[in-house]
Amino acid sequence: MSNKNDSIILELKNVTKRFGNLVAVNDVSLSLEQGKLATFLGPSGCGKTTLLRAISGFSEPDEGEIVLDGQAITGIPPNDRDTAMVFQNYALFPHMTVAQNIGFGLRVRKKPKREIDAEIERLLDLVQMEGLGNRKPHELSGGQQQRVALARALSLHPKILLLDEPLSNLDANLRISMREEVRKLQRRLELTIVFVTHDQEEAMSISDVLVVMDHGIVKQIGAPTEVYEYPIDEFVANFIGHVNFFAGEVVDILGNEMTFQISQGKLKLEMPPFQVSVGDKLKAVVRPESIAVVRAEAELTDMDNVLTGRVEQAMYIGSVMRFTITVGDQTVYVDESDPQYRGIFAEGQEVKLILKKRIHMLTN
Ligand SMILES: Nc1ncnc2c1ncn2[C@@H]1O[C@H](COP(=O)(O)OP(=O)(O)OP(=O)(O)O)[C@@H](O)[C@H]1O
Numbered sequence: 001m002s003n004k005n006d007s008i009i010l011e012l013k014n015v016t017k018r019f020g021n022l023v024a025v026n027d028v029s030l031s032l033e034q035g036k037l038a039t040f041l042g043p044s045g046c047g048k049t050t051l052l053r054a055i056s057g058f059s060e061p062d063e064g065e066i067v068l069d070g071q072a073i074t075g076i077p078p079n080d081r082d083t084a085m086v087f088q089n090y091a092l093f094p095h096m097t098v099a100q101n102i103g104f105g106l107r108v109r110k111k112p113k114r115e116i117d118a119e120i121e122r123l124l125d126l127v128q129m130e131g132l133g134n135r136k137p138h139e140l141s142g143g144q145q146q147r148v149a150l151a152r153a154l155s156l157h158p159k160i161l162l163l164d165e166p167l168s169n170l171d172a173n174l175r176i177s178m179r180e181e182v183r184k185l186q187r188r189l190e191l192t193i194v195f196v197t198h199d200q201e202e203a204m205s206i207s208d209v210l211v212v213m214d215h216g217i218v219k220q221i222g223a224p225t226e227v228y229e230y231p232i233d234e235f236v237a238n239f240i241g242h243v244n245f246f247a248g249e250v251v252d253i254l255g256n257e258m259t260f261q262i263s264q265g266k267l268k269l270e271m272p273p274f275q276v277s278v279g280d281k282l283k284a285v286v287r288p289e290s291i292a293v294v295r296a297e298a299e300l301t302d303m304d305n306v307l308t309g310r311v312e313q314a315m316y317i318g319s320v321m322r323f324t325i326t327v328g329d330q331t332v333y334v335d336e337s338d339p340q341y342r343g344i345f346a347e348g349q350e351v352k353l354i355l356k357k358r359i360h361m362l363t364n
């Protein structure tokens with residue numbers, strides 16, 4: 001997503017799709033650069049599949065235009081678009097072998113048999129399924145079926161590959177290794193991919209660009225770190241990872257620093273990158289890993305942004321310890337990646353929390 005028009009492969013211009021009274025996709029505009037992996041991310045029913053189907057031609061938008069590689073493709077049937085789609089349930093043909101599945105599109109396009117056979121071999125190799133061409137889909141694991149679906153989609157050399165929750169049927173470990181494979185293949189072949197998921201961790205880890213959707217609307221477009229660190233509103237902040245909000249008021253401004261009054265105390269913060277005045281009500285967005293916890297007895301005189309609280313719960317979640325801490329009238333989540341080093345706090349223990357000076361602020 002940049003201004004360099006020559007590298008833009010896909011453009012959506014004010015795309016709207018309705019089902020009766022329901023606006024499934026609402027005036028969506030975006031552009032996608034060639035060779036990038038963009039992910040549509042959002043809760044169930046937000047319009048991800050509908051948008052993908054509009055790009056692939058399986059359904060037509062009611063309004064707006066879709067431009068692929070400089071050509072308006074709205075109205076062109078799916079088979080005549082340079083797109084390939086892998087569906088949510090990856091839909092292999094059960095009666096066909098792996099090789100027949102992969103070669104299907106090429107046979108439909110009446111390619112010579114020798115060419116098709118060579119292409120099947122190349123694709124089997126590409127997705128690490130050498131020697132399995134004669135199997136039927138039911139003789140494959142979920143991950144292998146997924147690879148076949150991917151190979152079949154790649155057989156037509158699409159300008160853009162559309163993957164609708166391609167990993168959702170796989171167990172957790174396979175899901176992670178398959179997403180790494182998809183990403184490697186995408187980078188190696190410089191494929192342009194639109195990937196759909198409602199799994200925020202998957203989206204964060206695989207994408208060049210995140211497109212966060214809600215109720216048919218695009219909420220925010222950006223690199224994963226940008227969306228994580230600077231979510232545009234509470235919905236995006238909540239949807240991408242865990243977050244604490246501190247609502248408050250600007251009560252003083254001095255140079256590049258403001259005093260932000262929250263119900264639990266006063267914070268001294270860097271000025272946000274937008275105009276603020278005394279009296280403005282804002283919301284501070286603080287990720288659980290951006291707060292430090294120390295013992296209540298720790299000497300922190302002269303230190304700003306220290307709040308006091310009481311540990312309600314301490315819980316291991318994967319690689320971090322998550323503390324649930326009551327601070328005044330609010331529950332605050334703090335993640336500690338190395339509790340052995342920093343100290344494990346018991347439930348019921350009084351603690352101090354230290355917040356940074358640079359905090360992302362929301363105006364709404
Ligand atoms: N053919 C249809 N007829 C009527 N309503 C539809 C149709 N297809 C989708 N919808 C509705 O449009 C909205 C968007 O659906 P869509 O399938 O795009 O969501 P999604 O983001 O892909 O969700 P999920 O994550 O569950 O797959 C939903 O409210 C859905 O019920």
Ligand SMILES: [Mg+2]
Nearest residue numbers: 048049050088
């Ligand atoms: Mg869907």
